[in-house]
Amino acid sequence: MIDDSIPLKYRGLLQRVRTLGSKSKAEAIKAMCLECVSFKYKWVTKCTSIKCPLFQVRPYQKKDVVNINVVTTTQGELIVTSRNL
């Protein structure tokens, strides 16, 4: 259901994904991330949930970051590195 709590500019996207049968993966990911952060797109940009399966493909990423690598050490620590253009 598309209710008034969803900002007007995202209602079309949500309607396509939820009720009109959109098969666009990009739209589905965008809708998921926007819902995750209460439709504050800047929070998607600042998302730090590297364990989220959508992290690498989330929308609104800064264009200059091209690669993020996550490595788990034998002690269970996560090491995150990124490479800029």
Ligand code: SF4
């Ligand atoms: S990548 Fe970040 S914003 Fe997108 S669904 Fe995962 S945790 Fe939420």
